[in-house]
Amino acid sequence: MGTGLRERKKIATRQALHEAAVALSIEHGVDKVTVEAIADAAEVSRRTFSNYFASKEEALLYGDQQRVRRLVSAVAERPPSEPPWAALTAAALEFQRDLGSRDPHWVTQVRLVRRHPALAAQQVSTYASMEDELTTEIARRSPASPMHARLMAAAFLVAMRVAVQVWLDRPKGTPLADVMHESLNDMGAAFR
CATH class of the missing domain: 1.10.357.10 (Tetracycline Repressor, domain 2)
Known part of the structure; x- marks a missing residue:
């Protein structure tokens, strides 16, 4: 049985946040990356970030x-x-x-x-x-x-x-x- 649209969107959002955290950390260094920057790069709100991850480290x-x-x-x-x-x-x-x-x-x-x-x-x-x-x-x-x-x-x-x-x-x-x-x-x- 396939994954429903809602679940696929959640998976995609989580992956986008992870990829943004990795890319920003590589580009700027972990210490300079903020949750807000990760959310912006993934084109989601800070609240959405918090629905998926408790910290930038967890996202990374x-x-x-x-x-x-x-x-x-x-x-x-x-x-x-x-x-x-x-x-x-x-x-x-x-x-x-x-x-x-x-x-x-x-x-x-x-x-x-x-x-x-x-x-x-x-x-x-x-x-x-x-x-x-x-x-x-x-x-x-x-x-x-x-x-x-x-x-x-x-x-x-x-x-x-x-x-x-x-x-x-x-x-x-x-x-x-x-x-x-x-x-x-x-x-x-x-x-x-």
Whole structure:
């Protein structure tokens, strides 16, 4: 069943606000961007902005939320018999292949997060909010305790975040897949 017109408009507005936040942050720097400027660039009111996002940081990192949702979906689509950490790793490596093609500003956004503590805090919040969904998916695959499933979900998200941060410090041209595989292998040793 398709998405109705009203829902498509909401999705488009949220995406326009996110894109405006990213573009303005790249052009002017995060500290100089205001909610009003983002709303103006997206051609909506300040009130409309507030209906979608609580802060400019949340608007800027909306793409992270979408990426983590796609990652959770990729895990859910893995074969049900696959062990949890193997499913997480395979989904992550598959997912990272299209990061840049889906969001050309992704690397710039990651660098912005590194330089701005408020963005880093928002990113941690975004990841934490998705942890429940990931925990549910892991628990579906494993007879392990609920705590074990939650620890695995949290460890996986941390390994993904750390891999990206380490990758940014590696020489240009280093494949993200290599660093992600290394991070997931190191973290995954506790869950095999």
